[in-house]
Amino acid sequence: MLMQQLLNGVVVGSVYGLFALGFTLIFGVNHIMNMAHGAVFMWGAFAGLYAVILFDVPFPIALLIGAVGGGMVSVVLDWVAFRPLRKRGAPEFSSIVSSIGASLIMLSLAQQLTATRVMRFPFDIFPIVVFNFMGLRIQLLQLIIVGIVFLMVIGLLYYLYRTKYGRHIRSVAFSEQTSKLLGINPFAVNFQLFFLSGALAGIAGVLIGIVFNSVHFMMGEPLLLRAFVVIILGGLGSIPGALIAGLLIGIIQTLTVAYISAGMADALVFSLLFLVLLVRPTGLLGNSGAVARVTRI
Amino acid sequence: MKALVLEDLARNFGGLPAVDGIRLEAPAGRITGLIGPNGAGKTTVVNMITGLLKVTRGRIKFGDDDVTEADATQLARIGIARTFQNIRLISDATVLENVVAGFHRHETTGTFANLFGLPSAQRERRALEDKAMILLEQFGMTGLARHPAGGLSYGHQRRIEMMRALAMDPALLLLDEPVAGMNDSEAHSLADIFRNVARRGVAILLIEHNMRFVMSLCDHIYVLASGRLIAEGTPDAVGRDPRVIEAYLGA
Amino acid sequence: MMSFFHSYTPLFELALFNTLLAFSQYVVLRAGVFSLGTAAFAAIGAYVAAIVVTTYGLPFWIGIVLAIAIGAMVGALVAIPLARLRGVFQALATLALVQIVLSITLNWVDVTNGALGINSIPKTVGLVGLLIAVAIVTYFMAAIGSSSIGRAFDVIREDETVAVSLGISVVKHHFIAFVLSGAIAGLAGALHSYNSYSITPNEYGFNMLVIVLAMVVLGGRVSIWGPIVGAVILTVLPELLRGFQEYRTVVQGALLMASIIYLPRGVADTLIGAYRRRRIAEETSRMRETVTA
Numbered sequence: 001m002l003m004q005q006l007l008n009g010v011v012v013g014s015v016y017g018l019f020a021l022g023f024t025l026i027f028g029v030n031h032i033m034n035m036a037h038g039a040v041f042m043w044g045a046f047a048g049l050y051a052v053i054l055f056d057v058p059f060p061i062a063l064l065i066g067a068v069g070g071g072m073v074s075v076v077l078d079w080v081a082f083r084p085l086r087k088r089g090a091p092e093f094s095s096i097v098s099s100i101g102a103s104l105i106m107l108s109l110a111q112q113l114t115a116t117r118v119m120r121f122p123f124d125i126f127p128i129v130v131f132n133f134m135g136l137r138i139q140l141l142q143l144i145i146v147g148i149v150f151l152m153v154i155g156l157l158y159y160l161y162r163t164k165y166g167r168h169i170r171s172v173a174f175s176e177q178t179s180k181l182l183g184i185n186p187f188a189v190n191f192q193l194f195f196l197s198g199a200l201a202g203i204a205g206v207l208i209g210i211v212f213n214s215v216h217f218m219m220g221e222p223l224l225l226r227a228f229v230v231i232i233l234g235g236l237g238s239i240p241g242a243l244i245a246g247l248l249i250g251i252i253q254t255l256t257v258a259y260i261s262a263g264m265a266d267a268l269v270f271s272l273l274f275l276v277l278l279v280r281p282t283g284l285l286g287n288s289g290a291v292a293r294v295t296r297i
Numbered sequence: 298m299k300a301l302v303l304e305d306l307a308r309n310f311g312g313l314p315a316v317d318g319i320r321l322e323a324p325a326g327r328i329t330g331l332i333g334p335n336g337a338g339k340t341t342v343v344n345m346i347t348g349l350l351k352v353t354r355g356r357i358k359f360g361d362d363d364v365t366e367a368d369a370t371q372l373a374r375i376g377i378a379r380t381f382q383n384i385r386l387i388s389d390a391t392v393l394e395n396v397v398a399g400f401h402r403h404e405t406t407g408t409f410a411n412l413f414g415l416p417s418a419q420r421e422r423r424a425l426e427d428k429a430m431i432l433l434e435q436f437g438m439t440g441l442a443r444h445p446a447g448g449l450s451y452g453h454q455r456r457i458e459m460m461r462a463l464a465m466d467p468a469l470l471l472l473d474e475p476v477a478g479m480n481d482s483e484a485h486s487l488a489d490i491f492r493n494v495a496r497r498g499v500a501i502l503l504i505e506h507n508m509r510f511v512m513s514l515c516d517h518i519y520v521l522a523s524g525r526l527i528a529e530g531t532p533d534a535v536g537r538d539p540r541v542i543e544a545y546l547g548a
Numbered sequence: 549m550m551s552f553f554h555s556y557t558p559l560f561e562l563a564l565f566n567t568l569l570a571f572s573q574y575v576v577l578r579a580g581v582f583s584l585g586t587a588a589f590a591a592i593g594a595y596v597a598a599i600v601v602t603t604y605g606l607p608f609w610i611g612i613v614l615a616i617a618i619g620a621m622v623g624a625l626v627a628i629p630l631a632r633l634r635g636v637f638q639a640l641a642t643l644a645l646v647q648i649v650l651s652i653t654l655n656w657v658d659v660t661n662g663a664l665g666i667n668s669i670p671k672t673v674g675l676v677g678l679l680i681a682v683a684i685v686t687y688f689m690a691a692i693g694s695s696s697i698g699r700a701f702d703v704i705r706e707d708e709t710v711a712v713s714l715g716i717s718v719v720k721h722h723f724i725a726f727v728l729s730g731a732i733a734g735l736a737g738a739l740h741s742y743n744s745y746s747i748t749p750n751e752y753g754f755n756m757l758v759i760v761l762a763m764v765v766l767g768g769r770v771s772i773w774g775p776i777v778g779a780v781i782l783t784v785l786p787e788l789l790r791g792f793q794e795y796r797t798v799v800q801g802a803l804l805m806a807s808i809i810y811l812p813r814g815v816a817d818t819l820i821g822a823y824r825r826r827r828i829a830e831e832t833s834r835m836r837e838t839v840t841a
Contacts, residue, residue, distance in 0.1 A: 033636050092635055093582060097765050097808045100758050104801030112794050216767045221754065225647060228640050236636075263655035270647040277641045278629045347648055347713055373715030387706045389770070389813075389821065398575050402715035404696045408724070414691020422694060440835075445821070465714065 003136055005129040005258045006251060011142045011211070013250020017243040019204040020230035021156065022074075022197035028237030029173040029193055031092055031291050035099040036077055037201060038220025039106035044070025044202020045209040045219060046110060052121055063148070064205050071195040072203020077102055078194040112216035118216040121209060145207050152200060152242055160239070165192055173237075184278065226253075229273040235283030245284065260287050298325040298498050299360030299376070299468045301346065306355035308341055310450040315341045317524040318355065320531070323469065328491060328501040330515035330532075332508065334544055339504045340382055343473050346502075347379050348372045359410050359469065374402050375452045378467035380458040382474045382504075389448025392438060394447045396429040396459050397422075399464025410546055432460045435490070457486070488514050512536060520544065557675055557823065559712030561743055563783040564678035568736035570757070570763040571685050572729045580699075580705030582635055585626060585642035586760050588649040589619045589730045591752035593649045593737025595653060598666040598747055608672040612738045619734020620727045627726035629717045646757055653749035665748030673742035681739055685732055689772045697724060702770070734777075766807045768814025777816040809826035 023037045034040075047069025057065065081102040085094050129140035146220040160166035170180045172189045180186065208223070209215040230249050234241025249269060256265040276283065308316045312496040316338040323329040333339055336421040339347075346357060348369035357365045365374060386395050404425075405494070410418045433439050436456045441449065445458055455475060462470060476484040483508075491514060495501050506512045511518060512532040520528040520535055522544040528535055535541055569586055576583040593615035600611035630641055653660045656705040660666070692698050699719045708718055741747050759782060767778025782800070789796050811818055 033639070069821060081805060081809075087811075090808075090812060093718050094808050094812060096636075096639065097761065098805050100761065101801040101804030101806075101808070104758070104804065106801075108795070108797035108801065109798075225754075230642055232637075263651060263657070265652035267648055267655065269779075270644040270651070273644040274641055274648065277633060277637055277644070281633060281637050349709060349713070359674045369709075370715055371711035372715050373713050379713055381710070385707050385710050387710075389706075389817075391701060392700075394699070398699055398714055398716075401696070401700065401703075406696060408697070411695035411697045412688070412692055412724075414687070414695065418691070421696070443824075445824070448825075461714070540765060 001258075003134075005254050007136060007138065009246060009251030009254035011145055012248070012254060013247035014206050014243075015207050015211070015246075016223070016226055016230055016250050017246025018149045018152060018207075019199055020227040020234070020242040020246050021153065021239060022200035022204075023224075023227045024231045024234070024237055024239065024242045025197050025200075026193060027231065028239075029169060030082070030086070030095075030190070032082055032095045033099070034077075034197075035096055035224070036081065036103035036106060037099075037111075037197070038224030039206040040070050040074045040077065040198045041201040041208075041223055042110060042215075042217060042220040042222075043073045043106060043205075044112075044198065045205030045215050047202065048206035049119060049121060049209060049215045051124060053284050054118075059210075062121075062125065063203055066198040066202040066206035067193065068202070069207060071199035073106070074194040074201065075191060077106075077198075078190055083190075107220075110138065111211075114217060116217070118214050120215065126210060141210065145211065148207070149243075152203065153239070156196070156200070157239065159196075169193055172242045214221055218246020222258050226269065229269050231283075232273055232281075233276050233283055236285065238278065241284055299500065300324045301469050301500055301502065302358040303342075303346070303459060304356045304358070306342070306345060306352060306357065308338075308345055308353045314353075314524050316345070316521075319519075319521065319524075319526045321519050321526070323500045323502045325468070325500045326495055326498045327516045328495050328503055328514055330511040330512040330518035331502060331504045331521060332506070332518060333521035334513050336523075337521040337544075339521055340473060341524075342521070343379060343471050343502075343504060346372075346471060347377060347528055373465065376402075376465070376468035377471070378462040378465040378469070379456075379471040380462050380473055380475055382477070384451075384454045384458055386446045386454055386457055386461075389445055391443050391448050392433070392449070392453075392457055393426060393429055396460045397425050397430055397453075399461035400425045400428065402465055417525070429460070429464065432463060436460055453479050455479065459490070463494065467499060469502070470494065471502050471504070473504045474506055475503070476505070476507060484510055508536075559787060560713065561675055561678055562809075563780055564675075564682050565736060565743070565782050566760075566763060566779040567682050567776055568685060568739070569676075569760045570767065570779040571629060571689055571772075572715045572733035572736065573760045573764045574769060574772075574775040575689065575692075575732065575768075576725045577764055578693075578705060579701040579721055580708065581722050581725050582639045583626075583642045583726065583729060584639055584757050584761065585623070585645050585726075586729060586733045586754045587754075587756040588642070588646040589733030590737035590740070590756070591646075591649050591653060591749070592622055593619045593734030594741045594747045594752065595660055595666070595737075596734070597738035597741040598669050599659065601672075601742075602666055602669055608670070608742050611742070612735065615734040615738030615761045616731050617734075619737070621729035622731020623726040624723065624736075627723045627806060630726070631722060643757070646753065650749055650753050653752070660749070665746055667746040669741050669745055669747070671743065671745055672712050673727070673739050678739055678743065685735070686772065686776070692728070693772055697721065701725065703770075746786060759800075762793060764814070765805065766814055767818075768817030770813070770817050771820050773816035773820070774814050778814065781815070 019041060023034060026032050026034050044066045048066030051057045051065040052062050081098040082095055085098060126141050131138045160170060167194065168184045168189050171184055172186055176186060226249060230245045231242055233248065234245030253265045253269055256268050303319060303321040305318045305320060306316060307314060308317045331339055331342065341350065345352050348367055352365055356363060372399065404421060406418045406421045430442065433442055438453065438456060446454060459475065476487060491501060503511060503515060515532060518532055518535045519526055520541050527540045527544055528538045569590060572586040574588065574841035596618050597611035597615045600606050600614055602609055626645060630638060635639055654663055684710060700716045703716055704718055704721055705713065709720060763782050764775050768774025786796050789799055
């Protein structure tokens with residue numbers, strides 16, 4: 001029973017990690033708390049869902065469309081909500097407020113599109129195959145999800161640390177001024193950054209939509225709130241931190257729901273956030289950049 | 298009447314020494330100069346004295362007290378005032394409001410009187426504004442009292458910073474490049490003000506890039522290069538020192 | 549006239565309630581604290597007030613006093629550990645507080661009655677009561693704003709390094725801001741309980757946090773007119789948009805974005821700034837005229 005719950009926790013947690021990854025990526029480079037990341041996630045799920053409903057596309061294509069949809073929404077979000085503020089050199093407070101505004105718009109449009117209904121992926125989107133392994137019931141879907149998440153993380157790390165584009169992104173994260181002097185185009189960097197972040201969210205959206213068998217306009221909010229916990233626990237801006245903390249939160253939450261009560265899960269998870277902020281605001285794998293932002297001087 | 302004494306003061310950034318064991322004394326009633334080329338570590342010294350940066354090694358003494366470990370707020374409260382190299386004013390606030398902020402350490406009204414808007418709090422505000430107006434008059438800026446500080450010229454903004462620091466009625470005044478970007482006549486009028494402040498018994502540490510200004514004003518000069526003291530003495534002696542000339546002109 | 553007034557009473561009451569919440573948000577932002585805790589403090593105030601009356605049968609004014617006191621106390625309790633945090637970290641910690649309070653009100657069913665909320669709270673506070681409360685809080689905000697505390701808030705918000713080098717204690721003033729924010733939101737929550745017959749946990753969640761923040765951003769964070777203007781605009785706007793019910797949230801979101809991008813200081817502070825500049829320009833030209841004459 002415990003092993004089964006742990007397994008479920010790992011599956012949910014890896015999707016949390018995927019969601020938080022896109023969030024922490026933008027924070028790491030631009031120091032933006034993107035409060036509309038949950039809405040991007042939701043629109044990614046919508047893109048995948050509508051592709052399945054309207055064109056009857058198979059699971060991998062739905063994932064791809066979810067990724068591209070999320071990526072595009074995220075890029076537009078950057079142009080509308082963040083770029084004008086970046087140009088002005090506005091404080092971080094402004095980008096939080098602006099993304100809250102953008103999020104309201106995106107949620108409201110989705111609500112009208114769906115008339116507030118809860119929608120579902122067709123049952124046959126993914127075949128139900130169950131393995132029995134040492135008394136554990138493992139669904140093929142669960143394996144695929146964990147596999148996809150780990151592939152995405154490895155791909156992202158490769159992109160950031162082994163390619164020219166990734167070097168540019170990391171260089172902008174280090175210093176935008178210096179990067180400009182080196183001839184790096186911040187426009188192109190931000191385009192890639194927001195597309196990547198949105199694509200990760202879009203994939204997470206389609207996966208969550210299939211796992212919980214529900215897609216609706218508010219589906220991003222709980223994810224976003226959990227992502228705050230994940231990124232603080234993992235260390236703001238840290239990619240491995242986001243993944244590890246995502247798994248941890250997924251497991252804690254699943255176990256709390258299973259052994260204590262569903263209502264306590266939120267209280268516990270957010271108390272954990274509070275605690276981490278008090279004891280170690282840089283998180284488990286936080287970098288010194290984050291420390292500097294705490295002490296400021 | 299308190300003097301500032303630095304003993305073997307050092308600060309590392311990421312293992313590299315920015316300031317490496319300097320010894321300095323700024324006596325009360327005197328203007329002491331700290332000069333050096335860009336990147337010599339002058340502002341690092343100021344930030345350590347004012348508690349904005351932690352000290353890696355060495356001691357800071359102010360009067361009879363060892364203040365090495367004191368934090369910035371405590372240091373300001375015992376009378377260490379400073380101006381900033383890159384002017385830091387509240388740009389939306391008026392000139393008067395900026396200067397009044399400098400009186401903070403002398404405010405006596407209790408928190409509750411302030412919270413409840415008691416007459417004592419209002420009286421204090423008016424009294425501080427009157428005192429600030431006196432400063433404004435000394436600096437020839439009475440007419441600009443109600444102007445937002447951010448919209449004024451560079452020279453005016455420097456003066457507002459100076460007034461804010463003087464409003465603290467400090468025992469030690471740290472001036473971080475106070476005449477940068479000013480013309481000679483503006484600098485001269487400030488020099489007179491500094492002399493007057495020193496005459497009242499304030500210890501002044503003047504950090505400058507502009508050699509001529511320092512030479513004309515200081516009693517004793519320390520020269521910093523690459524985080525180390527390379528010379529000290531009277532303006533004349535320092536001006537003739539070959540090591541100083543070399544550091545400034547670059548050999 | 550009277551009937552006009554009558555039909556709009558709920559709207560006025562909502563505007564006043566929102567003004568109180570906006571003041572709670574304003575006071576922290578003015579001090580440079582990025583707290584989002586107002587919704588949590590208000591929830592605590594609302595539940596304290598409702599429980600005092602429904603469970604213990606005590607008079608409503610005791611509920612109000614307790615709500616303010618407990619709101620202030622929670623503000624103080626939060627302020628102490630949060631003293632080390634800044635900016636985004638403050639925002640996240642206080643956001644966590646809102647979520648924690650929300651889970652408690654949802655799950656501590658014995659006391660809070662869970663998701664159903666507390667119903668049939670006697671209505672003891674009307675338009676006049678709310679008006680008096682807003683007037684008192686406005687007086688306090690004005691008094692504090694022009695006092696040593698308000699001056700310290702302004703310096704800390706604009707530049708913390710300058711603040712500490714002037715001897716201003718950031719910890720102390722952030723503490724004061726948190727306590728005030730807690731007390732005002734506690735009061736707002738209590739009055740809402742006594743004004744609306746019933747309360748539910750979800751009223752005090754993420755939505756409230758967003759709207760309250762929006763009010764202060766839109767109105768302005770420095771002058772005390774900011775929260776008032778912001779609360780009035782964001783209360784009245786949905787009424788004006790009644791015909792476009794579906795697009796209300798879209799307009800709110802767009803307004804929030806437009807104001808932070810194009811009017812970063814908020815409506816009230818921008819207008820006040822423009823007015824001051826004009827007055828100075830007039831004075832200067834008048835002085836020139838007298839000189840030439």
